[in-house]
Amino acid sequence: MVDVERALNKLRKEMRSGIYSYLILSMLESGEMHGYIIRKKLERLDFAPSEGALYDMLKSLERLGLIESFWVMERRPRKCYRLTDLGREVLKELKAEVDRILRVLGGVGNG
Amino acid sequence: MDERLFLSVLMLLTGLMTLAVRNRPNPFVGVRFGYTYLSKRAWKRANTFAGAFSLISGLLMLTLYLLDFPKSVILAVFLCCVATMAVLTYRIAKREYEIEDLSTPVGRAEPMEFGSNRVLIVEIALILLYLALVAILWKELPEKMAIHFDLYGKPDNFVSKPLGSIAVPVSLMSLILLLTFLAEKEPLLLRFPSVRSRKILMITQAMLFLVFVSVLFYNVGFISGEFVVVLCFLAVGVVIASALRS
Numbered sequence A: 001m002v003d004v005e006r007a008l009n010k011l012r013k014e015m016r017s018g019i020y021s022y023l024i025l026s027m028l029e030s031g032e033m034h035g036y037i038i039r040k041k042l043e044r045l046d047f048a049p050s051e052g053a054l055y056d057m058l059k060s061l062e063r064l065g066l067i068e069s070f071w072v073m074e075r076r077p078r079k080c081y082r083l084t085d086l087g088r089e090v091l092k093e094l095k096a097e098v099d100r101i102l103r104v105l106g107g108v109g110n111g
Numbered sequence B: 001m002d003e004r005l006f007l008s009v010l011m012l013l014t015g016l017m018t019l020a021v022r023n024r025p026n027p028f029v030g031v032r033f034g035y036t037y038l039s040k041r042a043w044k045r046a047n048t049f050a051g052a053f054s055l056i057s058g059l060l061m062l063t064l065y066l067l068d069f070p071k072s073v074i075l076a077v078f079l080c081c082v083a084t085m086a087v088l089t090y091r092i093a094k095r096e097y098e099i100e101d102l103s104t105p106v107g108r109a110e111p112m113e114f115g116s117n118r119v120l121i122v123e124i125a126l127i128l129l130y131l132a133l134v135a136i137l138w139k140e141l142p143e144k145m146a147i148h149f150d151l152y153g154k155p156d157n158f159v160s161k162p163l164g165s166i167a168v169p170v171s172l173m174s175l176i177l178l179l180t181f182l183a184e185k186e187p188l189l190l191r192f193p194s195v196r197s198r199k200i201l202m203i204t205q206a207m208l209f210l211v212f213v214s215v216l217f218y219n220v221g222f223i224s225g226e227f228v229v230v231l232c233f234l235a236v237g238v239v240i241a242s243a244l245r246s
Helices: A002-029 A035-044 A051-063 A085-110 B003-020 B034-038 B040-066 B071-102 B118-137 B161-185 B195-219 B225-245
Strands: A067-073 A077-083 B144-149 B155-160
Touching (some): A002 A077, A035 A077, A051 B071, A077 B071, B003 B071, B118 B195, B144 B161
Antiparallel strands (some): A067 A077, B144 B155
16 A cells, blocks of 8 residues: 555646646746736635745756746845746647647547 | 864854754754845755765764864865865755746736946946056065954955965955856856845945055055055945945
């Protein structure tokens, strides 16, 4: 039973990490966005990572050059994110990939 | 006091003091830059880490002192610990600030203004102007230059001409230039984010220029040591006033 839990947790984590990255890139496709808004949108999808996990994901996407951050001023400096040209290109590829995955999963589900 | 013991005790005391203020943000003791000034969470985490790190480093240095390690080894350990602590503490504070940012509702935000690149141009121009002055005065400058003075204007530290006229002044002025450049990329590296920090840095650069030029002029006999000291105090005053006005 412990092994089942462990395997499930590992697979869930890997699967979610990819989905989060895809969702973040998709959200930023429509325009720049503050990190708080990204988190709220993920929450509305009933799919919210912790702040720490989201921070690590944003950093990782930034390191890959898919998004870039910049500061805006409210009462204090706040960080916003936007898609880079590379991010836009990668997102296009990913969308096609996700469509294929959904078709395959749909097939498996029906089959 | 033995310098090795002094450094070890200094590290230990810094650690204890930093830990003592880890829950009380203040402008005097602790890790202080934009992130920790603006976020209690960043202040607490950064200072808890820095305090503990400093305490452990101090204990390590004290052990090396008791085992009679030479001064060079203890100094090297001290410098490594300070550099590692600075980098890690900055990263912790930045992470905590940004994580807090992710959970704080966002209101109406304005683009962050960093001012024009005129600040950078002025700072570069001041370095070039200083170098031009050195080139003009090079033959007049003594081989051993006075670079430090006591309160009465009597020189108390001498270095070689290349070090005193070029290496030290240009390094310091380049450091200010680097900080001005970084202020846009990492605005919270400094205490005052955005335009203000860049203005303060530009004023600091101008004051450094004046001080280094006055040292050059002293060494070629144009002005007295007392004048250099008065100018230094004036320069420090101008920088502090510009920071307080911000």
